[in-house]
Amino acid sequence: MLHALARNWWALVLRGIAAIIFALLAFSMPGVTIFVLVTLFGVYALIDGVVNLVAVFRTGIKDHWPLLIEAILGTLAGILTLIWPHITALVLILLIGFWAIFTGIFEIVAAIRLWRVVGQEWLLLLSGIASVIFGFFAVSVPAAGALAIVVWIAAYALIFGILLVGFGFRLRGHRHLPATS
Numbered sequence: 063m064l065h066a067l068a069r070n071w072w073a074l075v076l077r078g079i080a081a082i083i084f085a086l087l088a089f090s091m092p093g094v095t096i097f098v099l100v101t102l103f104g105v106y107a108l109i110d111g112v113v114n115l116v117a118v119f120r121t122g123i124k125d126h127w128p129l130l131i132e133a134i135l136g137t138l139a140g141i142l143t144l145i146w147p148h149i150t151a152l153v154l155i156l157l158i159g160f161w162a163i164f165t166g167i168f169e170i171v172a173a174i175r176l177w178r179v180v181g182q183e184w185l186l187l188l189s190g191i192a193s194v195i196f197g198f199f200a201v202s203v204p205a206a207g208a209l210a211i212v213v214w215i216a217a218y219a220l221i222f223g224i225l226l227v228g229f230g231f232r233l234r235g236h237r238h239l240p241a242t243s
């Protein structure tokens with residue numbers, strides 16, 4: 063695992079930089095950020111649903127009902143998101159919160175596993191802890207307001223991005239290790 067991470071250290075750095083850029087944009091335009099997130103999700107869900115609908119009727123698959131249900135749900139989710147963006151924002155915040163919790167747990171587990179090999183992998187551990195804390199905060203107070211949530215998301219993205227960039231550069235020094243490490 064360490065070898066694969068160390069070989070691709072640059073991907074972690076790019077993810078961190080993307081998170082930092084997102085955070086800076088979200089801090090400077092919080093009202094636009096929540097609207098853009100919701101709109102992008104709505105457009106994606108609508109396109110995904112319509113493409114699946116086309117696939118259902120063009121493929122000729124016998125038992126296509128699961129794809130048909132997925133297509134209908136995706137299309138409806140897209141339409142409802144674009145019609146009622148405020149409700150979607152609340153659901154999106156809950157989704158992001160749960161995602162952050164699970165991502166954080168996996169980062170903590172990875173940090174503990176890497177601790178013995180790399181030694182004192184506190185950057186990944188802090189990143190995981192920050193993810194879990196943010197996730198619980200977002201899930202426990204989702205109705206605090208879309209603008210406040212955007213600021214939380216931006217703060218999380220900034221901290222996460224900085225820690226990920228640091229972790230990526232730290233891994234760069236371990237890329238010479240053999241694949242068995």
